[in-house]
Amino acid sequence: MPPLTKRARQVLYAVVTEFIAAGEPVGSRTLTKKYGFDLSPATIRNVLADLEDAGYLAQPHTSAGRVPTEAAFRLFVDALMRVRQLSDDETTQIRDWFTDLPPGVDILRETGKRLSELTNSPAVLVRSRVENRTLLKVRFIAIRPSELLSVLVLSDGTVENRFITVDKPLSEGELERVHNLLEEAIDGRTLVAVRDHFRKSFEERRDELQSLRNLGRSLMNAALEHVDRSPELVVEGQSRLLSRPEFASSEHMRELMHALDERGRLLSLLDRTLESSRVQVFLGEETNAAMGFPVSVIAAPYSGEDGQPGGAVGIIGPTRMDYPTVVPLVGATADAMSVALARSREPGAWSRPEPERSDSED
Secondary structure (H helix, E strand, C coil), X not given: CCCCCHHHHHHHHHHHHHHHHHCCCECHHHHHHHHCCCCCHHHHHHHHHHHHHCXXXXXXXXXXXXXXXXXXXXXXXXXXXXXXCCCHHHHHHHXXXXXXXXXXXXXXXXXXXXXXXXXXXXXXXXXCCHHHCXXXXXXXXXXXXXXXXXXXXXXXXXXXEEEEECCCCCCHHHHHHHHHHHHHHHCCCEHHHHHHHHHHHHHHCCCCCHHHHHHHHHHHHHHHHCCCCCCEEEEECHHHHHHCHHHCCHHHHHHHHHHHHCHHHHHHHHCCHHHXXXXXXXXXXXXXXXXXXXXXXXXXXXXXXXXXEEEXXXXXXXXXXXXXXXXXXXXXXXXXXXXXXXXXXCCCCCCCCCCCCCHHHC
């Protein structure tokens, strides 16, 4: 498309802004009254006609105003919109919300709920593979003589439980010694690093603790054997779609719900966010190609506990979205989440107090 004149860009900005606010076709009279153009209505109509010819506007009916096309929204997001700067109080409130999260909660799901509330849209979040996240605690609980329950507590609040079999029964004393050994081995490491630590220890150290290390290593390998290594996708607040007129028809709602159920489609889209350091806006053909349905996805990458890329957090909604407000909210939430996850790696940050024993347990 040929570059737009300054006047055309100003008129297009006003049309998109008005359409986002009202959801109705925008006419020259509305633009003249509300946006203070020093232009005659006839001149504005000519500019609107030129924008329509250029593919930025469409006219649903000959007597109606114009509505922005996908190309108009893309130009608006990339070059025209004035992103609303969050106030210091708003930024502080978002960060304080993460600080006030109780120990042990699933940060990803709680972030999704919070972002959905802030934007009144469904939140979509993707988390890196479990084995790349920091391990906080490991416990093995005897269920039967030949079976243990492994409990892996990760520093973002998630818990991975697996039943594993053992060759011989293990006493409470043996399990307690393994737990003490693992406390030293974990030390803020990821699951991969813990596994490497045991391997090196096995190769380098031959002493009276070797049999205990072998036991700890075999139990950890068994606990990790069936851990799901695929990225995890979380969707929170899907019911908020019901309040959007764009999805009022049962056919549109059914198509969108089907797209959300096909988690792999969303993952392929959000994976592209991880390649960037800033908020990404996907709309129109971009989302249609990935999900089979044209919606808008606004997402930003966040860092994991170790400062490396941890995943993406964002929202999903119709093309008519308040981008100047939602974009900074998504970005601030991703930044605050990164800070919270980095803090969760600090010693004792997410530790839970041991339950007190009652007199009846003595």
